[in-house]
Amino acid sequence: MKVTSLKTLLGVSLSLAGVLALGPVNLVHADEYALPNLLVIGTPGTSSGSFASTNGWGPILQKDLGINVRVVPEDSEVQRHKRLTERRDLALSSVSAAELRFQIQGIGHYATMTPVPQRVIWHHNDTPWGFVVSGDSDLHTMDDLKQGGLRVAQGQFSPPMIAAVRDGLPAYLGMTPEEGAAQFDFVPASSYVENCRTVVEGRADVAYCATISSVMAEMEGAPGGIRWLSMDLDNTQAWAGFLEHRPMVVPGTIKMGVSSSKGIDGLASNFLYAAPADIEDAFAYRMAKWFHQSFDQYKGSHPLSTRMSLEVFREYLDRSPLPVHEGTVRYLKEINAWTEEDEKWNQEAIEKVDSWVVARTAALAEARANGIKPDANDERFMAIVKKHVKGLEGFRTRL
Template sequence: MQIRSLKSMLAASSMAGALAFGAITSAHADEYAMPNLLVIGTPGTSSGSFASTNGWGPTLQKDLGINVRVVPEDSEVQRHRRLTERRDLALSSVSAAELRFQIQGIGHYATMTPVPQRVIWHHNDTPWGFVVSGDSDLHSMDDLKQGGLRVAQGQFSPPMIAAVRDGLPAYLGMTPEEGAANFQFVPASSYVENCRTVVEGRADVAYCATVSSVMAEMEGAPGGIRWLPMDLDNTEAWAGFLEHRPMVVPGTITMGVSSSKGIDGLASNFLYAAPADVDEEFAYRMAKWFHQSFDEYKGSHPLSTRMSMKVFREYLDRSPLPVHAGTVRYLKEINVWTAEDEGWNQEAIKKMDSWMAAREAALAEAQASGIKPDANNDQFMAIVKKHTQGLEGFRTRL
């Protein structure tokens, strides 16, 4: 239960938000200088995340007098490496689902150095669904049970692989093994290629975001596209899907290409995330700017409207992911952070630290044993499982 109502908290935040961006009293704040160049990583150029970040970037550049560079990186693994290892990104626009994979070391992430991360701000809640060509004989999810169908599989994102290889069969009441026997999975090296497969005739169905620019292109192609409704009342089907995609939220699609609106699908929240050791003052100033300048940049892209305090506050009520101390400081300052928030956030930090420690121990044991970290190496993955077994996974707080 929230300590305050959303309405009262947002009213308080609006009053606080009216204050000028400047006056910060701490000694560190007086000494701290924002970076001359702010580099933000996003999914590829056809993604809504890339377009919307480019939308607000110029406003931040004007307000704070710093250069903003938006770097598209379709490979989730490479973007994660640039954020946490190379450190040539200050922020990354990443889905909550991908963050779970990164934290828990799922798939290839198991081989990478574990780095704790924190949420800086909410980016968007992207609607997703299963799309087919407009002239397809497939009209419902049940039609996918006929077998022998080609399903696009984006190789660049472990959560997207999980959605089609595990989540889709589970939604249809199949085991992953039955799914592998019934479907032909068509590999795609990028998000755009993944979606285009259905209009190019290379796949029968693909898992795509309704707001990405490639969908508008596909909708305008001869024959167009259609979306397969994922009935919200089919609790058994959803229970199966959520076993494999525990960070998504079922709902009716209201954003994106016209063919998707009103269709039952799901939302995947994208967040601006950073390593936990990012300077608190940087996170504080970014949070403050995101909130106070919202009216200036909200019209720069449809997804930018999802960066409001109202949407972020609603997301905090179900997020299992820890929020950065700098963002927390700002939210406390404007009376939007509650004692309940503090409680679950501290638990989320402890949970993340537990995963980091377990994965570090697994990598250390593998190195001591001369076993190469490789997601396809059964010996290595057995070590990872030994150290992480019993840890509670991250899951949307419903």
């Protein structure tokens, strides 16, 4: 893997049951398809860029199409996933590609949930992330983290964030997860905001955070400020270790976010608007068409909204391993933004998702048949899951 060639990829310092109950709508009539009167969109919490930017374009969609748009912040990734796939009171969810991988492959608590195939509707943003310390910290480089006894914030609300600090960080430093557990004291945080604030509150020495979130501006303005540890793009060995545990991120130089982060080497975590695969094709088509054709109207509503252009989406599709909804595909074909190569990898991605759904469904059935309650902390249950998914190929960014 050649990480140095990826520097340009960040680009910048980076009740709805009615929707599903209307019955199938032929795509031939997709242009006449009327969105439901109430469109509910789930996002991460109120301090996230995803929440702020969705609130930027939501009112414009509402005015354009004469419907009601409600943006619902849900900090718990698991709960937002349940609302989208089980309760079905969300039409769309802003979710990171990393979290989608966890959901599809049943990693962590997701292993206990009924698998529901999902599809990408549109690109939301490519959020820059990195490791942050307080401005008066003695830590200046990633190598400084190799000293023992450091406290590392660990967001309990997101499995990918847990993986980034418990597994990815030690791997970047050349350690095994076991060595990392012995080296670091992981400080639990119940929310994203709490996770980041730990470094300015003196409860942790380093935290894994997104540079564009509003809490970072607050922290940067606090006495002493904050500083970011550069993840050297030329250190291919370190990055190879990190990507083993966070295979959906893209290394690059940060160009968007708080001023202290700009120019620092970090990574991008792409956020996508996703939905269950069984939503109406015409709904996905109508949303994709609006996202594209109304871009000039909403791109100024929030800095992250500039990352919803067709051009950025198209760039992401060149490396995405996640399947795109047929309604979106149909619209992209109409505007000549979808190729035969896209069709090939998208069908492969659909088949890969289906294979995980089949295997995990079988695992749940076997567990219940044997009186074993689905529990990620139950070794018996996890052994059944591992048996059924053994040999399946995981999802990884196509670099």
